[in-house]
Amino acid sequence: MPYLKLRDGAELFYKDWGNPNGAIVTFSHGWPLSSDNWENQMVYLADRGYRVIAHDRRGHGRSTQTWDGNNMDTFVDDLEELFAHLKVKDAVMVGHSHGGGEVTHYLGKHGTKRFKKAVLVGAVPPLMVKTSANPEGTDKSVFDSFRQAMHHDRAQFFLDVPSGPFFGFNRPGAKKSEGQIQSWWRQGMNTSFKSAYDSIRDFSETDFTEDLKKINIPVLVLHGDDDQVVPFEASGHKSSKLLPQGKLKVYKGGSHAIHNINTDEVNKDLLEFIKL
Template sequence: MPYLTLSDTTTRIFYKDWGLPSGPVVTFSHGWPLSSDNFDAQLHFLASAGYRVIAHDRRGHGRSDQPWTGNDMDTYADDLHELFVALDLRDAVMVGHSTGGGEVARFVGRHGTARVRGAVLISAVTPLMVRTEANPEGTEMAVFDGFRAAMKKDRAQFFLDVPSGPFFGFNRPGAVTSRGMVESWFAQGMQASFVGAYECIKQFSETDFSEDLKKMEFPVLLLHGDDDQVVPIEAAAKKAVKLLPRGLLRVYPGAPHALPNVFADEVNRDLLGFIGSLKTA
């Protein structure tokens, strides 16, 4: 399995590099507390269509190392930039889901647009999740404090409750549930380090990505469900699209947070169409 040893020389991150080596590059940044495995439907689809797809496990998550330090958004973005440099990735389209959408935005905010030609933010935490005076549509801090308390009390049970309920929308009346999706989420979450997953809660909830979004001067597609119980659309995509110089929002009616899973075919179609449009733009 491929790993990159980061410049601190003590941390390695795992990554997948699938598809045609000479094909157009698409990178994937996963959500909390998951791993690159959560994008396998998209990775296989695009790799089969002639693209080179690259997805890493964020530090503290998946198969990557579990350092005690560096579990913050700036370092996540810097780690990803190191992977871009090590693999000499250029003209890439960056895809980020949930926390991964914030990672993509912070990557551009810290490292610019030279290696990127477009991005797709799926159910992303941008621009800011937590409620503040300036962000009254946000989620109360008590919710994220509850996440931390639940992790300390019984992480395993918490990591069953989230996918069994709001993440996939399985708590909605008439929802068709998937035990497989729940168990996959649980397995990925439990693979993460405790400190990595715990500290990431602060990063995805309290990081303000507003200035990062303003620097994303290339085309950006936002995909968001209007029944997202984890990252409500009113405080996220509908605000983010106004900050993006070239943003386009596609709303999935009635859809939950887990678009790459529950709406995999639709997401794949939208990714392929958007990436294809960049070739002729």
């Protein structure tokens, strides 16, 4: 399995699938998951001639469980090292949830020299937490409850999240997938406690507003209007207006995990946007 040794000695696990000479699409995963959460999209695009790259964020999945550096600046600097190593250029960058924040901050900090387009899926920007300037946000007490739940019984909390709001399995008539729940749990439990815990603050309190304004390439924003984790009105709706070249698609009744639940539709939308 391929790893890249980073500037501080940490090792970043990554997947590099498909046509080595094909157009490149990169994927950034959500909290507290790994690159495995993107496997349907990666296989779909790889089968159509693309080169698809996804990493496990430091502290997550198969990457080194560092104690420090569980913050957005470190995460995007890791990505820049990986992209330089893999000679990424003229690519499309895709991110879900926390990974959508990673995409946004990467493009805001490192620029768009390697990328021609981006896609945000159920992404956390511009800012999740409620503040006086962001009254539509989620109250900090919700994120405090996440931290409390992790300290009390992380294993159970990491079953409760996918069993309910993440995939929308708590909605009447929802078809629950035990496989999706167990996959989420496995990925979450493979992430270090420290990284998962620190990342709650990172995804909820990082303000991506200025990053969004800087992104000078087309960005497709995909968001479910029944997203119980990253509510649409405070995130996808606002981000699409802040992006200079933002395009919004709302999935009616869509959960936070539209790429896992509405797989065929998301794959089709990704391919159409990439090919434009």
